[in-house]
Amino acid sequence: MPLPRSTPPPRTASAGRGPAPRRIVMLAFEGARLLDVTGPLEVFSAAARLGGRYEIHICSPDGRSVTTASGTRLAVDAAVPDTAGPVDTVLVPGAEELAEGRFPPGLLDSVRALAGRSRRVASVCAGAFALAGAGLLDGRRATTHWRHTATLAARHPALTVDPDALYVRDGDLFTSAGVSAGIDLALALVEADEGPDLAREVARDLVVFMQRPGGQSQFSVPARTPRPRHDALRALLDAIAADPAADHSNTALAARAGLSPRHLTRLFREHLGTTPAGYVEAVRLEAAQTFLANGETVTVTARRTGVGSDESLRRLFLRRLGVTPSAYRSRFHTTAR
Incomplete structure (x- = not known):
């Protein structure tokens, strides 16, 4: 589906030459934490600008713009049903409501729909509750914000929660701890896709650390x-x-x-x-x-x-x-x- 006229085209550094860009889809929704959305997207956007093969889309369950937890209004490119074609990476941000067991209308169905045609799915912070609620984490290892790890483990006994990790990979599913850990995870994904040199350049461009492996504790x-x-x-x-x-x-x-x-x-x-x-x-x-x-x-x-x-x-x-x-x-x- 074409993007609305008011929306700039997806950012990519390789259109028209070489392999097709990897399509990164951020699933935004009412009440999502703003930095959970923008932090990882800044990583992939910088990677695209520095030569990585990425194309960024933001969608919502119904295609309407959303109001984040900070009150900032966020425009989206399309509704999930209209996001046609293959997806490389689905990103699901967090919100306090998710940890409380309250999910915006259509969110879990949207997670399932996008996950079914993507190479990998990643969550930031309490976004792990959406992945678990959609049934994606049964039998898997996962993490979330330290404040919610016990709740996640109690509510979803079929998954194994690592309460201390910055981020956890289990096959094609990735979960991360609170807020800034989403940036750590995004850098790790860029490194896996494009190699350490580009990931290092992105970290340098954003003035963030590259020294935090996923197994590092959320706190010193x-x-x-x-x-x-x-x-x-x-x-x-x-x-x-x-x-x-x-x-x-x-x-x-x-x-x-x-x-x-x-x-x-x-x-x-x-x-x-x-x-x-x-x-x-x-x-x-x-x-x-x-x-x-x-x-x-x-x-x-x-x-x-x-x-x-x-x-x-x-x-x-x-x-x-x-x-x-x-x-x-x-x-x-x-x-x-």
Whole structure:
């Protein structure tokens, strides 16, 4: 169906030459979160402008423009039934209403219709509830915004929810965590389609990071740790996060806080539910994951995180993640450099 006259033609960088562009369809609907829509589309639009083979369409269940959660009115190109032809990627944004079990009219039918003729389907944030409601996630792994992971798992027991991942791929289905994770997912899709060089150029153009693999936590260890009321304890947590490789032995931490090692251990258990050594290890593991994803060697990573030797890092990764540092680096090192 031709686009309305007021709507500019889909953006593509390869019309008239080479293979046909990949058709990216964003399924907009009333109450969708604006950044869930615009974040991924900015990635694909930048990729098209920089030479990628993409053509972007925005559709809604009935073809009418939609009002996003922020109140911004969003024009669309067509109704889902009028979006004829093959679709490469379907993107489904999130909305708080979806997590509450309330779906705009026609949304689930639209998801099913588009998914039935697309190569892959991806959701942003609470958009995973639409995929699950349409029956696409049964027997699959998925994630969503950390605030809604328990609800998603309870409401759809046939799927396995990864509560911590930035994004999850299960075959041709992709789900991502809240808001900015949709940009991470879109960059990963561009990299899979066009290679790391273009994905890196897109990230540079948008001034966003490329260092976040899907398996990275939605929150860093410090960010997901309850902020303790104890002043000395807060100062220690800040020091550990600022320099994971420093001497953070129980004795050194206790001396820094002016406490006995026994008292310090008691405070960590009372406020954080772990020991000083356990907390330091978690921060160092996260730092090591970041270094390896950025392309650092195992030896350099072990030294820069304070873990020590290659063997110590290997034991830590096997015990906490079930993979070796080398295997982790091979899997997640993409376009950091």
